[in-house]
Amino acid sequence: MATATLCKVAGPVATFADKSVKTVRDSVGGQKLTVNRSFWGPTLRLKLALGERAEVRVFSRRSSRSGIAFCAVAPTSPAQTSVEQPSTTSTSDTTRTECFGVFCVTYDLKEDERPRTWKKTVRIAVSGAAGAISNHLLFKLASGEVFGPDQPIALNLLGSVKSREALEGVAMELEDSLFPLLREVNIGIEPIEVFRDADWALLIGAKPRGPGMERADLLDINGQIFAEQGKALNEVASPNVKVLVVGNPCNTNALIALKNAPRIPAKNFHALTRLDENRAKCQLALKAGVFYDNVSNVTIWGNHSTTQVPDFVNAKVHGKQVKDVITDHKWLEEEFTPRVQTRGGALIKKWGRSSAASTAVSIADAIKSLITPTPEGDWFSSGVYTNGNPYGIAEDIVFSMPCRSKGDGDYEIVPHLLIDDYLYTRIKKSEEELISEKKCVAHLIGESGGFCDITEDTMLPGEM
Numbered sequence: 391m392a393t394a395t396l397c398k399v400a401g402p403v404a405t406f407a408d409k410s411v412k413t414v415r416d417s418v419g420g421q422k423l424t425v426n427r428s429f430w431g432p433t434l435r436l437k438l439a440l441g442e443r444a445e446v447r448v449f450s451r452r453s454s455r456s457g458i459a460f461c462a463v464a465p466t467s468p469a470q471t472s473v474e475q476p477s478t479t480s481t482s483d484t485t486r487t488e489c490f491g492v493f494c495v496t497y498d499l500k501e502d503e504r505p506r507t508w509k510k511t512v513r514i515a516v517s518g519a520a521g522a523i524s525n526h527l528l529f530k531l532a533s534g535e536v537f538g539p540d541q542p543i544a545l546n547l548l549g550s551v552k553s554r555e556a557l558e559g560v561a562m563e564l565e566d567s568l569f570p571l572l573r574e575v576n577i578g579i580e581p582i583e584v585f586r587d588a589d590w591a592l593l594i595g596a597k598p599r600g601p602g603m604e605r606a607d608l609l610d611i612n613g614q615i616f617a618e619q620g621k622a623l624n625e626v627a628s629p630n631v632k633v634l635v636v637g638n639p640c641n642t643n644a645l646i647a648l649k650n651a652p653r654i655p656a657k658n659f660h661a662l663t664r665l666d667e668n669r670a671k672c673q674l675a676l677k678a679g680v681f682y683d684n685v686s687n688v689t690i691w692g693n694h695s696t697t698q699v700p701d702f703v704n705a706k707v708h709g710k711q712v713k714d715v716i717t718d719h720k721w722l723e724e725e726f727t728p729r730v731q732t733r734g735g736a737l738i739k740k741w742g743r744s745s746a747a748s749t750a751v752s753i754a755d756a757i758k759s760l761i762t763p764t765p766e767g768d769w770f771s772s773g774v775y776t777n778g779n780p781y782g783i784a785e786d787i788v789f790s791m792p793c794r795s796k797g798d799g800d801y802e803i804v805p806h807l808l809i810d811d812y813l814y815t816r817i818k819k820s821e822e823e824l825i826s827e828k829k830c831v832a833h834l835i836g837e838s839g840g841f842c843d844i845t846e847d848t849m850l851p852g853e854m
């Protein structure tokens with residue numbers, strides 16, 4: 391017989407007896423604890439069978455302390471509440487992934503006034519969550535603008551010891567935004583915790599290249615991050631997780647991540663080149679004197695670096711070939727191409743930091759392109775794994791190509807684009823660069839005999 395009882399968390403846990411008590415989780419008996427949305431205090435209501443014990447975990451954000459108390463209904467007296475002292479307390483457990491603030495309040499969704507059409511919650515893990523790009527992106531995700539107005543989401547935010555406080559600041563702003571679709575925010579500093587059950591992993595965090603740092607150094611330092619994160623995804627993420635690598639050098643970082651995650655289809659890994667595509671569309675629109683929504687079929691080929699190839703040969707304006715609309719072909723070859731390749735650097739000169747808002751927009755675009763059907767005849771750019779590609783690009787690298795999707799999260803590479811001599815020589819140069827980058831990180835992708843022979847110190851778009 392189930393008996394309603396009041397379990398009062400007391401004793402040493404009383405240090406939590408204020409509004410910083412945030413979480414009430416799982417009972418030993420496997421019961422779901424239903425706590426009212428407005429629960430803030432140290433008191434909760436449990437339904438316990440006679441003689442049953444429930445373990446109650448209490449986490450405190452403010453004091454970084456946690457404790458476990460036991461509640462039980464004494465067999466002799468069903469109405470009586472007995473509370474044992476906490477068995478453990480921790481004062482410095484900051485490595486664990488924790489739910490944050492208001493998102494710790496567990497409640498039964500069925501009791502909510504949610505629309506019937508709401509779907510299963512999508513869990514999105516974001517690394518570098520306290521960084522500049524994330525500061526724009528997280529609010530787009532939470533608003534419903536990316537996954538749709540009927541799609542609840544959970545955010546698992548990855549930071550570091552250094553950014554732990556900042557991560558809490560981000561989570562507080564998410565709390566204060568009252569996004570109805572945002573059902574959970576969890577923060578942590580261990581990929582193996584934060585990536586658990588992720589349906590999407592947006593890998594943004596990476597060390598920026600500092601003064602005097604060679605590209606090879608950057609490849610190694612950041613490569614190690616992505617090797618660790620690939621392994622963690624392999625172990626704990628959803629088996630069909632979609633991974634978008636943003637942290638630079640993003641193509642090779644994506645290769646490292648996928649090589650360290652053999653359980654996840656290599657096809658699920660993307661390197662972000664959508665920002666480059668958007669930049670190319672803007673420049674073509676400016677030159678053609680049209681608004682940018684009239685520009686379509688723009689491909690970025692290759693690496694997210696200054697060797698990338700923005701394709702004006704197959705691009706269209708108002709459905710017509712760009713070369714028929716923009717007849718100044720010298721401009722296309724000699725101005726358009728380098729302008730797109732170095733747009734990131736031009737922006738840094740103005741802003742004093744790399745593009746963050748437009749990058750967040752392009753991440754949103756990249757996700758939307760995978761979860762909505764591509765308009766007939768069009769495509770989008772993404773850095774994807776090259777095995778089996780229809781363009782003869784070297785296998786086993788991550789290379790940006792034209793893709794289309796049915797909107798199911800998957801994609802196919804669009805075949806039969808015209809590759810003229812102009813494109814071919816440049817595409818080959820970007821391919822060579824990626825093959826060299828791969829050799830530099832052989833030790834991180836389980837290959838022997840690697841060596842780093844990057845002689846020309848090619849740049850990220852943000853470097854000049």
Ligand SMILES: NC(=O)C1=CN([C@@H]2O[C@H](COP(=O)(O)OP(=O)(O)OC[C@H]3O[C@@H](n4cnc5c(N)ncnc54)[C@H](OP(=O)(O)O)[C@@H]3O)[C@@H](O)[C@H]2O)C=CC1
Nearest residue numbers: 518520521522523549550553595596597636637638662665
């Ligand atoms: N592909 C693309 O189109 C673009 C890519 N980028 C790249 O995106 C990345 C993030 O940019 P942005 O958000 O502006 O950068 P920020 O410096 O604002 O944030 C980056 C985050 O990365 C984390 N980080 C820094 N060093 C390390 C490290 N050694 N290991 C793990 N994480 C680290 C930090 O988080 P914490 O302290 O929590 O670890 C930091 O918050 C950069 O690599 C940038 O070059 C930028 C624009 C476009």
Ligand SMILES: O=C([O-])CC(=O)C(=O)O
Nearest residue numbers: 734744745850851852853
């Ligand atoms: O180089 C950077 O950090 C920024 C970058 O990738 C871009 O703006 O395209």
